[in-house]
Amino acid sequence: MNTLPVLIRREFWEHRALWIAPLVVAAALLLAATFGRATVNLPKEALDATLSVNDRLAVFAVTQWGLALFQLLVMLIVLFFYLLDCLYAERKDRSILFWKSLPVPDSTTVLSKLLIALVIVPLGVYVLALVTNLLFAGVLGLRQGESKLLGSVFIWDTGVWLQVQLLLLVGLAAAMLWYAPIAAYLMLVSSWARRNVFLWAVLPPVLALFVEEVTFNTDYVKSFLGHRLGGIWGEFGIGRELDRLESALEQDASVPPVKQLLETVDASAPFTSPDLWLGVVVAALLVWAAARIRRYRDDT
Numbered sequence: 001m002n003t004l005p006v007l008i009r010r011e012f013w014e015h016r017a018l019w020i021a022p023l024v025v026a027a028a029l030l031l032a033a034t035f036g037r038a039t040v041n042l043p044k045e046a047l048d049a050t051l052s053v054n055d056r057l058a059v060f061a062v063t064q065w066g067l068a069l070f071q072l073l074v075m076l077i078v079l080f081f082y083l084l085d086c087l088y089a090e091r092k093d094r095s096i097l098f099w100k101s102l103p104v105p106d107s108t109t110v111l112s113k114l115l116i117a118l119v120i121v122p123l124g125v126y127v128l129a130l131v132t133n134l135l136f137a138g139v140l141g142l143r144q145g146e147s148k149l150l151g152s153v154f155i156w157d158t159g160v161w162l163q164v165q166l167l168l169l170v171g172l173a174a175a176m177l178w179y180a181p182i183a184a185y186l187m188l189v190s191s192w193a194r195r196n197v198f199l200w201a202v203l204p205p206v207l208a209l210f211v212e213e214v215t216f217n218t219d220y221v222k223s224f225l226g227h228r229l230g231g232i233w234g235e236f237g238i239g240r241e242l243d244r245l246e247s248a249l250e251q252d253a254s255v256p257p258v259k260q261l262l263e264t265v266d267a268s269a270p271f272t273s274p275d276l277w278l279g280v281v282v283a284a285l286l287v288w289a290a291a292r293i294r295r296y297r298d299d300t
Helices: 003-014 017-035 044-048 053-085 088-092 096-100 106-142 148-153 158-178 180-192 197-215 220-235 238-250 258-263 274-296
Strands: none
Touching: 003 017, 003 106, 017 053, 017 106, 053 088, 053 106, 053 158, 053 180, 053 197, 088 096, 106 158, 106 180, 106 274, 158 180, 158 220, 158 274, 180 197, 180 220, 180 274, 197 220, 220 274
């Protein structure tokens, strides 16, 4: 019963960037909020202008959203290199010989690494981002007196904050499932490649794009890759709301209330997409293949 927890702890021991990088980013954001400049060189008319409550709520929501997305983006970069390295490194340093001497199935080892990349680290970064957002807002609230502009822009709304955090959590859950085949593909390459893992992971899709363009002059591969890399976010209807907001700004019309915009996001739509669940099936097959390769390849 202790096998899986020990394997998970092993990943954090061997790949410290999984927890160090998110902490460094969170600390940098809080330092920027604490010691950053509270005043900027703006015309007096801009400083005297008073934003409406809805505009201030929009700034608050965008700030909370942006801070979390920045931390999640750094997490994606770290996880990309982790997935490429997690099965390759143990063959490179021959530690795989020790781990294979233990009564632990290859499938359990591979699943523990996938669990780290798709569940544990994303949820941990989400909680860290939530705490960072609270502290960031608290610091800005304490510094309102240092700048008239900051005082006229900053506002706190618990309802908007909860809506943003809930949408981030739902989006994270959908992303875990949507990007599962990409994570499994990177693990498959990590378990198979003897060297130059990054090139083996990147070259096949790049060559497929090039060959299709030169040979058939079509863009099916490009469309497929684009859909798999970012198609999930269109399912939420965020693009439609952004277009609606842009249209209102261009026509100098009143901007819809932030709470109304957040409520129109369809949080359940991604989970009804057949592409999401087909991707999960493909991910399961790729993970099985990675475990089979690990079973027979130790580079000895």
